[in-house]
Amino acid sequence: MNNVQYSVVASVYKSENSLRLLHERLSAVFNSLNSSWELILVNDCSPDKSWNVCKELALKDSRVIAINLDNNFGQHCAAMCGFAHAKGEYVITMDDDLQHPPEEIKKLAKTIKDGGYSVVYGQYKSRKYRWYKNIPSIVLNKLISRITGGGYIATTFRIMKGSVAEKLTGFKQHRAIVDVLIKDIVNTRYVGHVTVEHHEREIGGSSYTYRKLAAHAMNMIFNYTVWPLRLATFLGLVLSALSIVLALYYFLDYFINSTPVAGFTTLAVIMAFLFGVILFVLGIIGEYMGRMYMGINQKPQYSVKEIYKKNN
Numbered sequence: 001m002n003n004v005q006y007s008v009v010a011s012v013y014k015s016e017n018s019l020r021l022l023h024e025r026l027s028a029v030f031n032s033l034n035s036s037w038e039l040i041l042v043n044d045c046s047p048d049k050s051w052n053v054c055k056e057l058a059l060k061d062s063r064v065i066a067i068n069l070d071n072n073f074g075q076h077c078a079a080m081c082g083f084a085h086a087k088g089e090y091v092i093t094m095d096d097d098l099q100h101p102p103e104e105i106k107k108l109a110k111t112i113k114d115g116g117y118s119v120v121y122g123q124y125k126s127r128k129y130r131w132y133k134n135i136p137s138i139v140l141n142k143l144i145s146r147i148t149g150g151g152y153i154a155t156t157f158r159i160m161k162g163s164v165a166e167k168l169t170g171f172k173q174h175r176a177i178v179d180v181l182i183k184d185i186v187n188t189r190y191v192g193h194v195t196v197e198h199h200e201r202e203i204g205g206s207s208y209t210y211r212k213l214a215a216h217a218m219n220m221i222f223n224y225t226v227w228p229l230r231l232a233t234f235l236g237l238v239l240s241a242l243s244i245v246l247a248l249y250y251f252l253d254y255f256i257n258s259t260p261v262a263g264f265t266t267l268a269v270i271m272a273f274l275f276g277v278i279l280f281v282l283g284i285i286g287e288y289m290g291r292m293y294m295g296i297n298q299k300p301q302y303s304v305k306e307i308y309k310k311n312n
Contacts, residue, residue, distance in 0.1 A: 006037040007088030011078035015096040025102040045072040058308040063080040070303040108159040117192035122157035122196035154179035174299035198206040233283030239276030
């Protein structure tokens with residue numbers, strides 16, 4: 001029998017000073033809800049002492065599971081690892097730095113139950129990132145919304161039914177994006193939203209650099225879309241059309257105004273036309289290759305090094 005009502009999954013990276021407080025506040029929240037719960041801490045190869053704190057919490061509290069990954073696989077893949085070990089009727093994902101207030105879990109839980117949703121996202125009243133981090137964060141959220149086609153803003157503060165988390169574990173692709181996968185198994189009408197607080201990070205600093213944000217955006221574009229390939233196809237068509245227009249212009253100018261056509265002009269037209277055709281053909285081939293690549297990529301989603309859990 002599964003007696004766990006809520007599983008909280010937190011990807012851990014550079015949070016050695018906030019994990020104990022996270023555990024303490026989560027305990028208070030679920031005690032007030034009179035609900036059984038578990039906390040799954042997935043250490044994403046953090047360079048600080050976060051893993052030591054994870055082990056400490058796991059050995060003190062049987063409700064805590066500490067998982068250490070062999071390498072840094074990213075927040076979403078670490079969450080996928082957490083899903084594989086979650087036993088709750090509902091699974092909650094949240095950041096490890098307390099910018100997602102544990103007390104706001106009550107709003108998520110109430111909304112998913114009362115609304116009959118499969119997934120509920122917490123929507124921030126206002127983002128408490130630094131102004132220079134707000135812009136790329138908004139762009140990334142818009143990009144996810146565009147890729148999913150759902151028209152909604154996805155955040156990492158979410159709650160889902162345990163059955164949804166279980167289905168997510170069936171996706172084994174490298175560099176998974178949780179919200180894009182949710183789109184494939186949950187219809188938009190079963191996705192809810194609730195306004196929540198978003199606090200400033202008071203302990204430690206953000207682990208998301210511009211480089212990581214850019215890499216995350218590239219992963220979403222190249223792993224889940226064929227936009228770059230279609231851009232190449234479009235570019236090839238445009239260049240081909242321009243070369244034809246240019247050729248007609250010089251042709252008419254020659255016969256109407258008797259303007260001689262220089263040799264370099266002919267060469268430029270031919271080169272533009274050929275480059276356009278080449279890009280067009282490469283775009284078509286790339287369209288198929290991209291789809292095959294996304295299907296056969298077998299790099300590991302994550303690799304578990306060790307797991308700590310206190311025996312009851």
